[in-house]
Amino acid sequence: MNTSFKKFKETLIEGLLMISGTVTSLTVLLIVFFLFSEGIGVFSESPVEAGYSIALNKANTVTALSAEQVKNIYDKKITNWQDAGGKNEAIIAFRMDDIDTYYTEDELGSSFEHLPEKINELIEKNPGIIAFVSDKYKAKEFNGKIITVKNINPKSFLGGEQWFPTAEPAAQLGALPLILGTLWVSFCAIILALPLGLATAIYMAEIANDKVRNVMKPVIELLAGIPSVVYGFFGLVVIVPLIQDVFNLPVGETALSGSIILGIMALPTIITISEDALRTTPKAMKEASLALGATNWQTIYKVIIPYSVSGISAAAILGIGRAVGETMAVLMVTGNASVIPHTILEPVRTIPATIAAELGEAPQGGMHFKALFALGCILFIITLIINLSVEFISAKRK
Template identity: 60%
Template structure:
């Protein structure tokens, strides 16, 4: 008895701590995700230590990641296009030094490297040079360093290109990924909602109890199948189906993703909206039937409107599931991070991007942090969705 007096409070304290565990974990997730994610901003889009140089006479002082990529992709070939003098842009990287100078001129330990670069840059007023390490280059007399715009939240959100590993400057705009995610999820719900609603009406109002008791667990089993199995099924069945039906070069498209995610969202939609339909008070149903309405009219005019907010919650939850789904989206959407124009082209979703790229991103680097920032965006989206669901269902009560 006395022992219990000591152990009981200890246990009760332990129970209380565990009770707060989910709140604590959500907090930890926020801290760790955002710590890495926020440190992404204000980094330079070029590799650490690397620098860009232009000729002293060049009036261009600042460049952003998009301009740098266009310059090195040779899409911009005249300084005039970015506010400089009217002269062609000459690309100059360390690799070209080997051609321009002999080994003797560079010196046995490359000790004359800065001198060589200097004289080379001097001879080309339109040159832009990209040198990996400041130390190897030293300070140039003929050239000046160009400032590179830091990664900002607004370019992260609005830029339409996602080339996280391109050099000299990475372009990290989440627009194509965000739109890809929304496109796939939107159509997944467009397919799943009418089907799910019809099934939930059947289960809640039409089927007799015996049938319902058999169908319900079977439909719930759909939720138990692992997403990687759905992805695999999509890969070997739905992708070829889409490819053959629409005569496409590849079947891994937004449409294939939408179909697979629609199947995966079905059990959520059915369970939640069936529960909502069941809450309709018996008196309302019977009043409608007593006025001469048929059973279907009662469903359409009384039960569904009464459950509207629950059905909305089901749809929102379904969208949330689709947006956050990783493996199936990764396996069937084709993974091409370009702005989506149609359902029949490959796209890439946010979670798929994280899953595909994090393994290859150097730890703690720009790309690594960009993926955490992407995770923050995804987390915020799902948080908003959860709060929306909470609000919509709170209204009912």
């Protein structure tokens, strides 16, 4: 009986350990499930806020518009129905606020009781009208034609150049400026950090004596341990004003400020991983090179670096990965303007910063909310590609 109890206990413990072993895999799967199930919803939501409609005159041949067309119409970039697939007719864009340019307060009634019929009349009278009306003020016998605003599709989400999730009448959800902003800032960060990080790794692996190395190693770990919000704060009070002064800019919150901070933050990753890679060079190779009369430096750049190049590239890729996913520091120093960046001295906005800044304000379950989860999916895919390529590189090395 005692042995069977012992056996039962052993099996129980093994089962428990096995369950714990599955937690990380389960978490990754759950993250994927929740991100994508929320994110995919953005493609089935109407860009027009619930409770509002877009109406045209009945004679108009247009039956559907895209969110971008609606925005362009209201921004006066499209002024004729011909450009939106209709007949040659000038467009009159109408919002509820514009009602007093057409009717006096008396005509509308003291408590706006005549508003629905006046809107009706307005739409009926103007063949070129497009009206953004609240369903509350839609007459029972509505004489206009309600059109559908097309849902966004993956192509317009990834390729759209406008990110105005709260725009009226139609939300603009183009993630391209955010994707480019993220890649741009991260790429510049690595350009700054890679030479420094690599030089430090070479110094620590090949040049420094043990005493110096034993001081530097914990210092670099400390650099890795500083919270990102502290980096962001440092960037905000030191780097941002510095950039503003040096380049004589109206604002110092630029892609460059973000890249500098991200570069510093990526340094420990780059240094530790490339140092490990440099150390894997077989001693025999180094000694052979030295025996042939090569100096230490010649051995480093002709033997050691070529030998560990895959490890160094893994370090660079992981550094980019760290930079791409960084949220707080970037949010605090890059200025968060959602425009496609052209120079490093302009404000940019990254995907993580957008999620952090907007999720709190987005109504739960709405289109904006789902769009932020869709951004999370893009971020997840980018980092997954980065992780898999690092796995691939290190598997190849073995």
